[in-house]
Amino acid sequence: MKYYIITGTGKGIGNALAEELLKEKDTSVIGISRHQTIVHPQYQHQNLDLSDTQNLIARLPEIFPDLKDAEELALVNNAGVLGEIGYVGEKQPEDFGYIFSVNITVPAILMNAFLEQYSALNVPKVVLNISSGAGKYPMDGWAGYCASKAALDLFSQTVQLEQDLRKTGVKVFSLAPGIVDTQMQSQIRSADEAQFSLLDKFQDYKSSGSLASPETVGKKLKKLLQNVPDDLKVVCRIDEIA
Numbered sequence: 001m002k003y004y005i006i007t008g009t010g011k012g013i014g015n016a017l018a019e020e021l022l023k024e025k026d027t028s029v030i031g032i033s034r035h036q037t038i039v040h041p042q043y044q045h046q047n048l049d050l051s052d053t054q055n056l057i058a059r060l061p062e063i064f065p066d067l068k069d070a071e072e073l074a075l076v077n078n079a080g081v082l083g084e085i086g087y088v089g090e091k092q093p094e095d096f097g098y099i100f101s102v103n104i105t106v107p108a109i110l111m112n113a114f115l116e117q118y119s120a121l122n123v124p125k126v127v128l129n130i131s132s133g134a135g136k137y138p139m140d141g142w143a144g145y146c147a148s149k150a151a152l153d154l155f156s157q158t159v160q161l162e163q164d165l166r167k168t169g170v171k172v173f174s175l176a177p178g179i180v181d182t183q184m185q186s187q188i189r190s191a192d193e194a195q196f197s198l199l200d201k202f203q204d205y206k207s208s209g210s211l212a213s214p215e216t217v218g219k220k221l222k223k224l225l226q227n228v229p230d231d232l233k234v235v236c237r238i239d240e241i242a
């Protein structure tokens with residue numbers, strides 16, 4: 001059996017990826033989000049608010065059970081939040097903890113647990129972290145989001161370095177999925193222009209039909225997970241998947 005542990009399966013990209021993977025008979029998905037929207041015999045849901053890291057730590061044994069029949073294993077850290085769009089100096093202080101918990105602390109905790117729990121299983125293993133172009137350059141109104149995704153990129157590169165030094169064969173990616181038609185994009189389009197100078201540009205992406213569908217992105221991510229390219233860098237973009 002191929003096992004995929006995916007955060008953020010409630011909606012958007014994570015939901016589309018899980019649905020796509022579940023089309024295969026030899027595949028099981030363990031999904032984590034606040035809402036269960038997938039019902040499938042090969043799907044197991046963990047209802048969790050990932051901003052509560054103490055609760056997440058308590059639930060790690062359920063998220064990463066013994067999987068003795070595993071032929072392949074993947075962890076997909078997909079859940080992510082933009083937080084409140086606004087300039088630093090004008091934001092609610094609690095927002096920073098929320099963004100960094102979901103976007104970087106949780107992926108770090110889950111990578112640590114995944115690598116530890118399955119270290120004795122000698123099967124192909126992949127960690128796919130969903131990053132963002134916004135982790136590569138500053139965007140006003142998104143300081144916490146940009147910084148958290150930049151942190152995810154460097155965390156991923158460091159974990160890959162460690163796995164290479166240990167010669168485990170584990171592959172780690174931090175992938176920017178492009179601009180995708182999900183609730184996150186609706187949130188961006190409803191921002192206050194005074195708190196986000198690129199509002200027009202993001203509204204144009206939608207009206208000009210430039211957004212990718214979550215289903216298209218889900219299919220590409222499935223392709224990456226099922227046929228891991230040797231030449232793809234750790235920090236990569238969806239358009240680099242052949």
Ligand SMILES: NC(=O)c1ccc[n+]([C@@H]2O[C@H](COP(=O)([O-])OP(=O)(O)OC[C@H]3O[C@@H](n4cnc5c(N)ncnc54)[C@H](OP(=O)(O)O)[C@@H]3O)[C@@H](O)[C@H]2O)c1
Nearest residue numbers: 008010011012013033034035049050079080179180182183
């Ligand atoms: N859409 C884009 O254009 C775009 C661009 C670049 C990067 N990304 C990245 O792609 C990933 C997926 O984003 P998306 O566009 O699919 O966003 P989305 O439609 O807003 O979905 C976010 C997912 O994360 C889950 N989630 C959010 N907060 C959570 C929490 N506190 N606890 C547990 N689960 C939580 C949601 O499920 P529940 O609501 O059920 O909890 C949902 O499944 C994110 O990491 C995002 O940063 C997206």
